[in-house]
Amino acid sequence: MGTQTVVIAGHRAAGKTRLLPLVSRLLGRTGLDLDAELERRHGRPLRTWVAESPATFRAAERELLGLLPPASVVAVGGGFLSHHPEALQEHFTLVVPVSFDTYRERLMADTKRPRLRPDVSLEEELHAIFHEREALHARVPTIALADFLRGCLVQESA
Known part of the structure; x- marks a missing residue:
């Protein structure tokens, strides 16, 4: 891992922002939420910007990901992994x-997040986006969070 930036990625409402301070502390690195930083730098709410x-x-x-200091920990938005795999x-x-059930439950309850496909029902949107992004995520080299944490625990006990 060395000086590489650690990117926390995954679906919308997966818990990336919640995990950011935990992973940052575990690694002793600065953590940054990319969406919050975009809002701060551009002075534009993501909800309206995305729409x-x-x-x-x-x-x-x-x-912005390319401008961040190396060796930081960055939580990216739910679409980053599928839209910018080469980055x-x-x-x-x-x-x-x-899981799809958890994703659906969280997004049905969260009225603050922007709709990505307002031309279809929310149920149709969630189903389509989740499954499309699952296929795209599978093409990107990533480390499963559970494997990463197991590796950290093995290093600490050694």
């Missing part, structure tokens, strides 16, 4: 698992 101009949002998130090649990418 009004998804292409400029995607370009900004990819650019993750030089990074150590942890994927946070979430």
Whole structure:
């Protein structure tokens, strides 16, 4: 892992932001939530940005990842892994698992997150996005969160 940036990735509502401070502390590195940093730097709420101009949002998130200091821990948004797989090649990418049922339950209850496909029902959107991204995530080299944590525990006990 050395000076590589550790990227915490996965589906929307998987728990990436919640895990960020834990993984940062475990590694003794600075942690940053990419979505929060995008809002701060651009002064634009993600909910409206994603709805009004998804292409400029995607370009900004990819650019910002490249500007962050090396050896940090970064939680990226739910679409990053599927939209920018090539941007993750030089990074150590942890994927946070979430079942479809948990994903659905969390997003049905969260009215603050932007809709990605407002032209279909929320149920149809969630099903389509989850399964499309699952296929795309499978193509990106990642480390499962459970394997990463097991590795950290083995190193600490050695």
